[in-house]
Amino acid sequence: MEQSASREIQLATASTNNEDQNTQKEADISGGNENKNDDLVIEISKIVKRTEIQLLEECRSYRLPRYLRKWNEEAYTPQVISIGPYHHENQRLKAMEEHKERYFRSFMKRSERSLEYLVGTVRELEERIRRCYEETIDLTSDRFVKMILLDACFILELLFRRSSLSLTSHDDSMVVEPRAAAVKVDLLLFENQLPFFVIKELQHLAFPSLSDAFFFKNMFSYFDVFTDIQYRQPKPNVEIAHLTDLLRTFMLPSPEELPERITEHPKLLYSATQLHKAGVKFRLGKSERSFQIKFEDGVLEIPKLEIEGVTEVVIRNVMALEQTCYIGSAYFTDYFIFMDFLINSRKDVDLLTKKKILVNYLGDNNAVMSMINNLNKGIVSETVRDDYRNLYGELNRFYEKSWHRWEATLKSEYFSTPWRFASTVAAIVLLLLTFMQTASSMIDLFTK
Numbered sequence: 188m189e190q191s192a193s194r195e196i197q198l199a200t201a202s203t204n205n206e207d208q209n210t211q212k213e214a215d216i217s218g219g220n221e222n223k224n225d226d227l228v229i230e231i232s233k234i235v236k237r238t239e240i241q242l243l244e245e246c247r248s249y250r251l252p253r254y255l256r257k258w259n260e261e262a263y264t265p266q267v268i269s270i271g272p273y274h275h276e277n278q279r280l281k282a283m284e285e286h287k288e289r290y291f292r293s294f295m296k297r298s299e300r301s302l303e304y305l306v307g308t309v310r311e312l313e314e315r316i317r318r319c320y321e322e323t324i325d326l327t328s329d330r331f332v333k334m335i336l337l338d339a340c341f342i343l344e345l346l347f348r349r350s351s352l353s354l355t356s357h358d359d360s361m362v363v364e365p366r367a368a369a370v371k372v373d374l375l376l377f378e379n380q381l382p383f384f385v386i387k388e389l390q391h392l393a394f395p396s397l398s399d400a401f402f403f404k405n406m407f408s409y410f411d412v413f414t415d416i417q418y419r420q421p422k423p424n425v426e427i428a429h430l431t432d433l434l435r436t437f438m439l440p441s442p443e444e445l446p447e448r449i450t451e452h453p454k455l456l457y458s459a460t461q462l463h464k465a466g467v468k469f470r471l472g473k474s475e476r477s478f479q480i481k482f483e484d485g486v487l488e489i490p491k492l493e494i495e496g497v498t499e500v501v502i503r504n505v506m507a508l509e510q511t512c513y514i515g516s517a518y519f520t521d522y523f524i525f526m527d528f529l530i531n532s533r534k535d536v537d538l539l540t541k542k543k544i545l546v547n548y549l550g551d552n553n554a555v556m557s558m559i560n561n562l563n564k565g566i567v568s569e570t571v572r573d574d575y576r577n578l579y580g581e582l583n584r585f586y587e588k589s590w591h592r593w594e595a596t597l598k599s600e601y602f603s604t605p606w607r608f609a610s611t612v613a614a615i616v617l618l619l620l621t622f623m624q625t626a627s628s629m630i631d632l633f634t635k
Contacts, residue, residue: 244312247428248380249321249511250274254565255503262500263507265373270338272324272331273378286361287337290344297347298348298393308392309336312385319382319428323387337387340372342430350405359391371409372497377504377511380429406430407437413501414438419622434501438477439518448516448570453579455528457586459535462487465586469542478522480574482581489539492526495548499558514569521572528579530559582594 248275251263268283269275295302309316309332315337317324324331345361361370371380390402400420407418410430414437422441427433439445463469472481472488481488502523509517530536536552536559539545547555 205593223581247512248319248382249377251378251507255507255510258561258564259499259503262503263376263378265376265379265416267369268373268379268387270342270374270379271381272320272326272334273322273328275334284337286539287341290341290361291337294340294344294393299395300392305336305340305389305392306332308388309339309385312388316382316385329570335381335385336389338381339389339569340393342381342386343390345370346350346405368497372500375410375413375431375434375501375504377507380431383427383429383433406433410434410437413497428512431504432512435505435508435513435519438505445516445518446572446574449573449576451576453569453571453576455525455579456583458531459529459538460532462586463538467582467585469544471543478518480525480578481523481576482585485585487582489544491544491546493546493548494558495553499562502562506562510567514567517568517570518572520566520568521575523559524568524571525575525578526559527563530556532556578609 248271256263260554265274265277265280267280268287269277269280275282298305310328313332313335314327317331340520348359348361360368376507403420404418410433411418413434419437419441421427421433421436425436425442426464427436457465466480466485468486469489470486470492472479474481474488474490477490479490506517506520508524509520530539533552533556536545536547536555539549540552545555549555
C-alpha cells in the first residue's frame with residue numbers, strides 16, 4: 188500500500204517536472220526567436236488573408252500542366268507574338284511590340300471612339316479580366332490595361348486587314364507569308380489568349396456598324412486553314428472563352444446536337460490494316476460535321492484529316508483546352524483517341540492515305556504515325572461519346588467473326604485483280620474437271 192502511494196507520488200512529481208520543462212522550453216523558443224517568428228507569422232498571415240482567385244466560367248485561361256507540356260514544349264510556346272499576360276515578359280517576343288503599336292495607330296484612325304473612351308472601357312473591365320487568369324498577374328493597373336488594349340486592338344486590326352487586302356500594303360509582314368502563318372498559329376495557343384468578351388466589346392465600341400455575323404465570319408475566314416468544315420455562326424447563347432475556344436466551337440456541332448457521353452472506357456482493339464484484312468472497307472466521309480464517323484454494312488466512313496506542319500500544334504492546344512476546361516465533354520479529343528487506336532504502324536497510315544482519309548503534306552508517313560501516336564500521351568479521358576462506344580463495339584465484333592477474315596483473305600489472295608480472278612477460276616475449273624474425271628473412272632471401275 189505504501190509502495191503504491193509512493194509510486195503515485197513519483198509519477199505525479201515527474202509529470203509536474205515535465206510540464207515545467209515543456210513550459211520553459213516553449214518560453215525559450217518564443218523568447219529566443221521572437222523577432223524571427225514574428226516576421227514569419229506576418230508573412231504567412233498574408234497567405235491566409237489573400238483573396239481567393241475566382242476564375243470566371245466564361246474565360247478560364249489556365250497555365251498548361253507540366254505533364255502535358257513536357258511531350259512537346261515548343262507546340263505550346265508562342266514563336267512570334269505574345270498575347271495576354273502569360274508570355275508578356277518573354278524577351279524573345281519583344282520585337283513584335285513595335286508592330287502592335289503600329290497596328291494600334293491604324294486601328295485608332297478608323298475607330299469611332301476616342302482613345303480616352305477605349306482606355307476607360309478596359310479599365311472598367313480590368314478586375315473581370317484579371318479574374319479570367321489562373322495566376323495572379325503581377326502588373327500594375329496601367330501596364331495591365333495598356334497590354335490588354337494593344338493586344339485586343341492588334342487582333343481586330345489584323346482581322347480587318349486580312350479581310351481587306353486591297354487596303355493593305357504587300358510588305359505588311361502580318362498578312363504576308365511566312366510570318367503571317369506563324370502569327371496565326373500563335374493566336375490559337377492555349378496560353379496565349381485574351382478573354383473573348385474583351386475583343387468583342389472593343390469591336391462593338393470601335394465599329395458599332397459591324398454586325399456579329401460579319402465579326403464571326405471574319406474570324407472563321409482567318410482560321411479556316413485549320414478546319415475542313417463549312418461555316419456555321421455560333422449561337423448567341425454559346426459562351427466563348429478565347430480564340431482557342433472559338434476554333435473548337437467552329438469545329439463542333441452546337442451543344443444541343445452533340446452526342447451523349449458515357450463514363451465507360453471502351454477501346455478499339457484492331458488497327459486499320461487489321462480491320463481491312465478482316466473485310467472492313469474504308470471510305471472518305473462526306474459529312475459536313477467534323478469527327479462524325481460511321482460504320483454501316485462493313486464500310487467505315489471517316490472525315491478527311493489534313494496533316495501539315497502546324498497541324499500538331501493546333502491539335503495539341505485544342506486538346507489542352509479540353510483537358511482543363513472540357514474534361515467531361517472532350518469531343519475533339521475523342522476523335523484523336525480513335526485515330527490513335529486506328530494507327531499503329533506506317534502501313535495503317537499508307538492505307539488511310541490511299542483511301543484519301545489522311546492527306547499528308549508532310550511527305551513522310553512515319554512522321555504522321557509518330558505524331559498521331561504521341562498526341563494522347565498524358566491525356567486523361569473521363570468519358571467518351573456514346574456513338575463512338577457503339578462504333579468500337581461493332582468494329583471489334585466484325586473483326587472477331589472468323590467468316591469475315593476468311594472472306595477478306597479469299598478476295599485479297601485470289602480475286603483482287605482480273606489476272607488473279609482468271610487464274611483462280613481456271614484453277615477451280617481444272618479442279619472440277621479432274622474431280623469429274625476421277626469420279627467417272629471410279630464409276631467405270633465399279634460397274635465392270
